[in-house]
Amino acid sequence: xxxxxxxALILALLCSFLVPxxxxxxxxxxxxxxxxxxxxxxxxxxxxxxxxxxxxxxxxEKIPSASFTGFGFVHPTFGFWNAQKKDYDPKSFRDTEMVSxxxxxxxxxxxxxxxxxxxxxxxxxxxFGGHVLALEVGTGSVEITIxxxxxxxxxxxxxxxxxxxxxxx
Amino acid sequence: xxxxxxxALILALLCSFLVPxxxxxxxxxxxxxxxxxxxxxxxxxxxxxxxxxxxxxxxxEKIPSASFTGFGFVHPTFGFWNAQKKDYDPKSFRDTEMVSxxxxxxxxxxxxxxxxxxxxxxxxxxxFGGHVLALEVGTGSVEITIxxxxxxxxxxxxxxxxxxxxxxx
Amino acid sequence: xxxxxxxALILALLCSFLVPxxxxxxxxxxxxxxxxxxxxxxxxxxxxxxxxxxxxxxxxEKIPSASFTGFGFVHPTFGFWNAQKKDYDPKSFRDTEMVSxxxxxxxxxxxxxxxxxxxxxxxxxxxFGGHVLALEVGTGSVEITIxxxxxxxxxxxxxxxxxxxxxxx
Numbered sequence: 001x002x003x004x005x006x007x008a009l010i011l012a013l014l015c016s017f018l019v020p021x022x023x024x025x026x027x028x029x030x031x032x033x034x035x036x037x038x039x040x041x042x043x044x045x046x047x048x049x050x051x052x053x054x055x056x057x058x059x060x061e062k063i064p065s066a067s068f069t070g071f072g073f074v075h076p077t078f079g080f081w082n083a084q085k086k087d088y089d090p091k092s093f094r095d096t097e098m099v100s101x102x103x104x105x106x107x108x109x110x111x112x113x114x115x116x117x118x119x120x121x122x123x124x125x126x127x128f129g130g131h132v133l134a135l136e137v138g139t140g141s142v143e144i145t146i147x148x149x150x151x152x153x154x155x156x157x158x159x160x161x162x163x164x165x166x167x168x169x
Numbered sequence: 170x171x172x173x174x175x176x177a178l179i180l181a182l183l184c185s186f187l188v189p190x191x192x193x194x195x196x197x198x199x200x201x202x203x204x205x206x207x208x209x210x211x212x213x214x215x216x217x218x219x220x221x222x223x224x225x226x227x228x229x230e231k232i233p234s235a236s237f238t239g240f241g242f243v244h245p246t247f248g249f250w251n252a253q254k255k256d257y258d259p260k261s262f263r264d265t266e267m268v269s270x271x272x273x274x275x276x277x278x279x280x281x282x283x284x285x286x287x288x289x290x291x292x293x294x295x296x297f298g299g300h301v302l303a304l305e306v307g308t309g310s311v312e313i314t315i316x317x318x319x320x321x322x323x324x325x326x327x328x329x330x331x332x333x334x335x336x337x338x
Numbered sequence: 339x340x341x342x343x344x345x346a347l348i349l350a351l352l353c354s355f356l357v358p359x360x361x362x363x364x365x366x367x368x369x370x371x372x373x374x375x376x377x378x379x380x381x382x383x384x385x386x387x388x389x390x391x392x393x394x395x396x397x398x399e400k401i402p403s404a405s406f407t408g409f410g411f412v413h414p415t416f417g418f419w420n421a422q423k424k425d426y427d428p429k430s431f432r433d434t435e436m437v438s439x440x441x442x443x444x445x446x447x448x449x450x451x452x453x454x455x456x457x458x459x460x461x462x463x464x465x466f467g468g469h470v471l472a473l474e475v476g477t478g479s480v481e482i483t484i485x486x487x488x489x490x491x492x493x494x495x496x497x498x499x500x501x502x503x504x505x506x507x
């Protein structure tokens with residue numbers, strides 16, 4: 001291989017970092033959800049970020065507030081609140097069946113604010129679960145049923161506990 | 170301290186038992202739920218009794234029957250039916266993330282009759298669950314989405330099994 | 339016993355295979371579900387096949403697509419996808435509280451196609467769960483809340499993963 005070819009390859013490689021990454025640019029983007037009588041039905045595929053997609057539909061459809069349930073095959077990260085550290089102790093799992101996901105969509109500082117809990121099971125059918133910090137779709141899909149409410153709701157910090165809670169005001 | 174002061178204190182203490190207990194009398198009572206297109210969205214806070222609050226909304230809103238899902242941070246008591254004893258063997262947990270709650274509201278002898286199952290996870294993300302006998306909100310909140318049905322439903326005793334079941338008649 | 343009796347018994351036995359099996363023919367058939375503002379509420383009893391009943395309501399009510407949640411007392415069979423074998427590794431449990439069931443109804447080759455996940459707990463309140471292959475109601479009942487969508491949806495095979503997924507097209 002000539003030095004110029006090497007140079008061209010390195011240049012192309014360097015340039016690739018300058019261009020913003022666009023996933024699957026060759027395929028037309030498929031809709032990830034449809035409208036239903038009670039809200040939305042969302043289906044996500046392998047590699048999709050569940051929390052990012054829920055935030056996106058909240059913004060796109062201007063959802064005032066919503067509850068959702070879901071299930072599928074996932075790589076989850078759970079967090080358990082450490083009152084001393086004032087932060088979540090995290091733990092990640094891979095290749096698990098999500099047996100249930102329960103959560104809500106509200107707003108905080110004009111950004112969608114999610115609260116999501118889930119339970120997953122491994123190949124021995126043992127289950128694990130908790131507060132969801134991150135959730136990626138594994139080899140399969142995730143189906144989410146979103147029930148939309150009319151009132152715009154926000155999340156606030158609950159004074160006595162320091163926990164972020166859903167305000168109904 | 171004079172004897173009369175002692176006497177007054179004891180009298181005050183005795184009288185305090187005669188007055189019905191009113192929780193948090195100094196604070197204005199915040200609504201625990203709002204109306205949604207499909208029913209109600211309830212948010213409970215630390216120390217709240219989940220089952221008592223669900224029964225209260227059933228009475229207050231004259232809910233004919235309903236299904237609900239929920240999640241949050243709780244101190245639960247589960248019970249497993251002991252066919253010999255004809256009663257539940259109970260077990261309590263503290264400071265757990267409720268990863269899912271599923272249940273229904275119906276009526277029995279003109280009182281709201283709940284049927285509630287839940288799964289919770291501890292700080293190691295291990296999960297436990299079952300039939301809910303008692304459920305108190307822990308350091309945080311519990312969010313409940315209630316889907317109301319139109320038909321007034323009652324719970325009856327299923328003859329072959331002795332179990333209390335939801336009648337659709 | 340005379341040979342003719344033997345012959346009659348064998349004949350009767352053979353004939354029994356020719357007649358389609360009708361469960362509980364002597365009892366009047368009770369409805370297993372009612373209509374609700376958002377879909378259907380189904381209550382199944384001891385011995386009922388949950389998946390068969392969900393398929394039946396899908397056909398009978400011509401449900402285009404739906405999401406559902408449920409809970410109760412069950413004998414479940416879970417399966418974990420074995421990518422090598424291209425099949426599910428199954429495991430059955432008996433006498434468990436179903437703490438949550440989450441699933442959806444769609445269609446494949448004009449037959450109802452279900453996707454169901456569930457978590458169950460045993461008498462020690464330990465939980466197990468996964469993809470549901472079979473589900474029979476135990477000593478008690480199963481309550482299912484079905485939320486109906488308007489669009490007829492089908493399940494397709496997802497090319498990259500080989501998994502069957504819900505198509506929104």
